[in-house]
Amino acid sequence: MENPRELFQIMTRSFGLLNKTCCNIEGNDISLVHSHILYEIDRQHKPSMQQVAEVLGTDITTFSRQVQSLIKLNLVKKTPDSQDRRIYSLTLTVEGKFIATMLDQQINSYLDEVFSYMTEFEKETVLHSVKIFNEAMAKMIKCSHII
Numbered sequence: 001m002e003n004p005r006e007l008f009q010i011m012t013r014s015f016g017l018l019n020k021t022c023c024n025i026e027g028n029d030i031s032l033v034h035s036h037i038l039y040e041i042d043r044q045h046k047p048s049m050q051q052v053a054e055v056l057g058t059d060i061t062t063f064s065r066q067v068q069s070l071i072k073l074n075l076v077k078k079t080p081d082s083q084d085r086r087i088y089s090l091t092l093t094v095e096g097k098f099i100a101t102m103l104d105q106q107i108n109s110y111l112d113e114v115f116s117y118m119t120e121f122e123k124e125t126v127l128h129s130v131k132i133f134n135e136a137m138a139k140m141i142k143c144s145h146i147i
Helices: 004-014 032-043 049-056 060-072 094-115 120-139
Strands: 021-025 028-031 076-080 088-092
Touching: 021 094, 028 032, 028 094, 032 049, 032 060, 032 076, 032 088, 032 094, 049 060, 049 088, 060 076, 088 094
Parallel strands: none
Antiparallel strands: 021 028, 076 088
16 A cells, blocks of 8 residues: 555655745746735635635734735735725735736646646546545644644
């Protein structure tokens, strides 16, 4: 039987998830954390800071610092809610949307290349297995603290 931890260690290294910088877009080094934040802001419609922090499993203080650095890079805009000034919504700037789109293209291109070495059946099997694995992890209360 395969060693599950070893398989995930290899996949993590291969995916570059241990790298400080995941991507370079137009001369901008984008950290893995920043790429996740940009992805979530792009995926949701004007999410609150709390919503994105929760999805990413990050405490609000750490998340707030990350957002501040994205604001300084002119990739994210933080706007107070019109009804409750304690709540801030996040949106991508034009440059932020460009970076998010380029990141998406780079990652999809990478995945397309990986999948090109598999049959269609193998690709579907991997995607289905990852979906099942993600669903199982979502059922765990402390999954983000284990890995």
